[in-house]
Amino acid sequence: MTGLTVVGSLSAPIGGIMAIPARYVGFREREERAGVASPAVANRRGTVSASPVYLDAATAAPPHPVTRQALLAALDDGWADPARLYGQARRARQLLDAAREAAAATLGVRADELSFTPSGTAAAHSAVLGGLLGRRRVGRVLVHSAIEHSAVLHAAEKHVAEGGSVGPVPVDRLGRLDLPAWSAAVRAPGVALAALIAASHEVGTVQPVAEAAEACAEVGVPLFVDGAQVVGRVPVPAGWSVLTASAHKWGGPPGVGLLVVRKGTRWESPWPADERESGRTPGVVNLPAVVAAAASLRAAAADAAAEAARLAPLVDRIRARVAADVPDVEVVGDPDRRLPHLVTFSCLYVDGEALLHALDRRGFAVSSGSSCTSSTLRPSHVLEAMGVLSHGNVRVSLHRETTEADVERFLAELPGVVAELRAEAGVTAL
Amino acid sequence: MTFPDEVLDCRGQRCPLPVIAAARRLPELPVGSVVRVLADDPAAAVDIPAWCRMRGQEFLGTVTGADGPGYDVRRRH
Numbered sequence: 001m002t003g004l005t006v007v008g009s010l011s012a013p014i015g016g017i018m019a020i021p022a023r024y025v026g027f028r029e030r031e032e033r034a035g036v037a038s039p040a041v042a043n044r045r046g047t048v049s050a051s052p053v054y055l056d057a058a059t060a061a062p063p064h065p066v067t068r069q070a071l072l073a074a075l076d077d078g079w080a081d082p083a084r085l086y087g088q089a090r091r092a093r094q095l096l097d098a099a100r101e102a103a104a105a106t107l108g109v110r111a112d113e114l115s116f117t118p119s120g121t122a123a124a125h126s127a128v129l130g131g132l133l134g135r136r137r138v139g140r141v142l143v144h145s146a147i148e149h150s151a152v153l154h155a156a157e158k159h160v161a162e163g164g165s166v167g168p169v170p171v172d173r174l175g176r177l178d179l180p181a182w183s184a185a186v187r188a189p190g191v192a193l194a195a196l197i198a199a200s201h202e203v204g205t206v207q208p209v210a211e212a213a214e215a216c217a218e219v220g221v222p223l224f225v226d227g228a229q230v231v232g233r234v235p236v237p238a239g240w241s242v243l244t245a246s247a248h249k250w251g252g253p254p255g256v257g258l259l260v261v262r263k264g265t266r267w268e269s270p271w272p273a274d275e276r277e278s279g280r281t282p283g284v285v286n287l288p289a290v291v292a293a294a295a296s297l298r299a300a301a302a303d304a305a306a307e308a309a310r311l312a313p314l315v316d317r318i319r320a321r322v323a324a325d326v327p328d329v330e331v332v333g334d335p336d337r338r339l340p341h342l343v344t345f346s347c348l349y350v351d352g353e354a355l356l357h358a359l360d361r362r363g364f365a366v367s368s369g370s371s372c373t374s375s376t377l378r379p380s381h382v383l384e385a386m387g388v389l390s391h392g393n394v395r396v397s398l399h400r401e402t403t404e405a406d407v408e409r410f411l412a413e414l415p416g417v418v419a420e421l422r423a424e425a426g427v428t429a430l
Numbered sequence: 431m432t433f434p435d436e437v438l439d440c441r442g443q444r445c446p447l448p449v450i451a452a453a454r455r456l457p458e459l460p461v462g463s464v465v466r467v468l469a470d471d472p473a474a475a476v477d478i479p480a481w482c483r484m485r486g487q488e489f490l491g492t493v494t495g496a497d498g499p500g501y502d503v504r505r506r507h
């Protein structure tokens with residue numbers, strides 16, 4: 001049973017909601033009996049000439065093999081509500097406890113400091129709003145970098161709407177935090193919480209978390225680190241009080257986030273009361289997915305150093321070759337202090353959405369922070385804060401299934417795709 | 431404030447069109463000329479200065495008038 005089969009069967013046209021389980025189960029049984037590749041896979045393959053190359057791990061990495069195994073096993077064993085008092089519930093409770101201990105051990109934190117959430121977004125919302133609530137007697141100011149993920153910025157907007165205030169801290173052209181400005185901002189009176197993304201999800205620049213944490217510690221301001229792009233890939237720097245992560249970024253299932261609140265941190269749940277997850281996340285957790293998240297985190301972390309060593313040179317190659325082979329392109333982000341798997345560039349005079357569609361037609365799945373692809377029509381706040389070209393923007397992010405051949409094919413086809421779009425728009429000689 | 435030699439009305443156009451308009455027109459004017467690009471796509475606020483940096487032209491600044499934001503660019507070479 002491959003991932004493609006599941007995707008293929010679920011994405012096939014269906015009559016209605018009720019048709020999903022029956023068709024899905026029937027499909028799997030047929031296929032397992034026959035022991036052959038499914039027609040859906042053949043159809044999928046038939047629609048694209050070369051095999052598709054998925055290069056958007058920073059949005060969602062393809063599931064690690066451990067994810068699938070753990071998810072299926074935990075569906076059989078972990079469907080009951082862990083809060084009940086019968087045998088099935090005790091089994092589910094054991095699985096939940098084991099998942100928490102495994103995830104905590106991988107991150108080097110205590111199990112009672114870690115809660116599971118329904119997404120990285122929900123975890124970031126909890127981190128920001130709960131961190132502010134816990135220190136509302138100190139003040140109502142949230143300091144954050146200008147390049148936080150929208151989950152953090154949207155929580156900040158809510159805080160402002162409710163009478164709080166924010167202090168965004170700028171970054172330089174490479175997307176690195178302005179440390180002197182940060183230190184001054186956290187020193188100001190009334191700062192309840194500071195938020196810093198561990199590494200930019202849009203351009204890959206790694207932030208000076210340890211230095212920023214030191215500045216916070218000097219004045220007793222807790223630091224929230226959004227670790228969505230680093231957890232499971234690179235070590236998380238020390239010094240934070242609250243840490244969040246997202247399982248589908250490391251090859252875990254979608255719909256699981258981590259919220260870690262260090263002992264002694266003043267944090268108060270911003271949600272209506274609920275006893276689950278030590279009162280930090282309301283509602284029952286998706287236990288099979290949580291188990292898969294914890295198991296895949298351990299697997300990803302075990303391979304992380306080797307994967308980083310394999311992917312970083314491929315990212316170097318993309319940075320160098322895109323700059324050399326595509327005219328009028330700006331490769332953005334810090335060339336040295338950056339994530340091993342993510343690279344971003346902007347192509348002058350090219351419409352970002354048209355570029356993504358053209359690449360998709362050739363089988364390349366990439367994403368963009370460009371204005372033209374977002375529903376709001378705002379330029380990416382990250383590229384804006386860096387002062388770099390925001391149109392024609394492409395983010396390429398690699399994962400454990402990415403091969404050198406995939407990267408070579410992308411590099412071979414990209415210059416032609418860009419040239420074609422420029423020729424169509426009549427902007428070749430500008 | 432500089433008085434522009436020419437105004438390009440790119441209101442209603444999405445990036446990269448305002449940048450392309452500036453890139454087409456500027457080289458046709460004498461060195462030292464100033465073009466004001468009127469553009470209501472917020473991405474222009476990022477992309478016109480970025481284009482100036484990439485092309486070695488001078489970005490003079492943003493003026494906000496009744497016509498919405500205008501971006502002043504001087505031809506340097």
Ligand SMILES: Cc1ncc(COP(=O)(O)O)c(C=O)c1O
Nearest residue numbers: 119120121149151201228229246
């Ligand atoms: C830095 C960062 N924070 C938070 C999130 C949100 O995570 P999720 O997709 O699990 O809601 C993402 C993913 O888009 C991210 O890259």
